[in-house]
Amino acid sequence: METKALTGKFYDIQGFSVHDGPGIRLTLFMKGCPLRCPWCHSPESQAFPTELNWMEIKCVGIEKCGNCLKVCPHGAISPGGKKKSLTGDDEITLVTVDRSKCDNCGKCAEACTSKALYMCGTDYTLDEIMERVRRDVPFFKKSGGGVTVSGGECLWQPEFLLEILKKCKEEGIHTAVDTTGYAKWEVIEPLLPYTDLFLLDIKGIDPELHKRVVGVPNELILENARKIAKAGGKFQIRIPTIPMYNDSVKAFDDMGKFIVELGDAVEVVQLLPYHNLGTVKWERLQRSAPILEATPPSDELMQARKKQLEDLGLNVIIH
Incomplete structure (x- = not known):
């Protein structure tokens, strides 16, 4: 009996990445995440299965196409609102997707002439991934770069990640x-001999606030960080700096003290100022999930938080 090859599901692969570890890197974005951060800039990464996305700006209207209406086997797609055409001379009728009927079969995406409807999530074998990796080896060698496996949350596809x-x-x-750290230690421990650097998000120390806003408790995340440090792992700690959530002096004081506790395992702390560039991606998924829309933190605030952590003896950069 033929054994099915192990595969991993990815929603994006980005070459020439310079912010996901040292040097020039290839970043592999695995699909699926148990967290539900309302500021998530890649909401298409959250669900584990391959899923349908819809990009309104690409839709040419059912007057010129309409193929999706004809091929959907469940009647999940119907005429929706109207918008001006690209020329502005007339109106076109968009489509709307009833997510309660859609089973992500992908037939509409195959039929869509403008690729306004498209599937997010592709399965790759290890050989296919390594074929892509090897194309960038010359860049790795010249820059001291390498491969970063990110997500979603890559720890939730542990076999393929390993x-x-x-x-x-x-x-x-x-x-x-690149991880949230939210996984069982039994998943993380086997990775240690093969992982040169962990890019670990620290979103906050207050456990109740973390669970209420992010959707999961943070005790496991913090404990895993301690265990990785004790086992000799190395970190680049990332702090997404979010208005009304963790941008206060106290929040940074709490996070800074925890990071100091990790000792020499921490090579650098990277501050990631909140931005709202991902809100359009939520529209592509047509979800009703809560989305944070706020004013990005000022340069003055970011510099102040940077200095606050530097005063604790930490090496800090702002991305």
């Missing part, structure tokens, strides 16, 4: 795991 890391290390490629 195989990527093992294969990269076999071929002398620097590895980084």
Whole structure:
């Protein structure tokens, strides 16, 4: 009996990345995340299955196309609102997707002439991923870069993640795991010999606030950070700086003290100012989930929080 090859599900692969670890990197974005951050700039990463996205700006209207209406086997797509055409001379009729009827079969995406409807989430074998990785090896060698496996939350596809890391290390490629840290220690521990750097998000220390806003408690995240440090792992700590959530002096004081506790394991702390560029992606998914829309933190505030952490002896950069 033929054994099915192990696959991993990815929603994006980005070459020439310079913010996901040292040097020039290839970042592999795995699909699926148990957290529900309302400021998430990649909401298409949250659901684990491959899912339908709709990009309004690409839709040419049912007057010129309308193929999706004809091929949907569940009647999930119907005429929707109207908008001006690109020329502005006339109106076109858009479509709307009834998510309660849609099973993400992808037939509408195949029929969509303008690719306004498209599927997010592609399965790859290890050989396919490594074929893509090897194309960037010259950049890795010249810049001291490598491969970063991100998400979503890559720890929730642990078997495939481990195989990527093992294969990269076999071929002398620097590895980084970009993670929320929200997974069982039994998942993380086998990764340690094959992970050169953990890019770990710290979103806050207050456990009740973390659970209420992010959707999961943070005790497991913080404990995993301590265990990784104790085991000799290295960190780039990332703090998404979110208005009305963790941008206060007290919040940074709490986070800073925890990071100091991790000792020499922390190579750098990276502050990531909130931005609202991801809100359009929520529209593509047509979800009713709560979305944070706020004014990004000022340069003055970011510099103040940077200094606050530097005063604790930490190496801090703002992305």
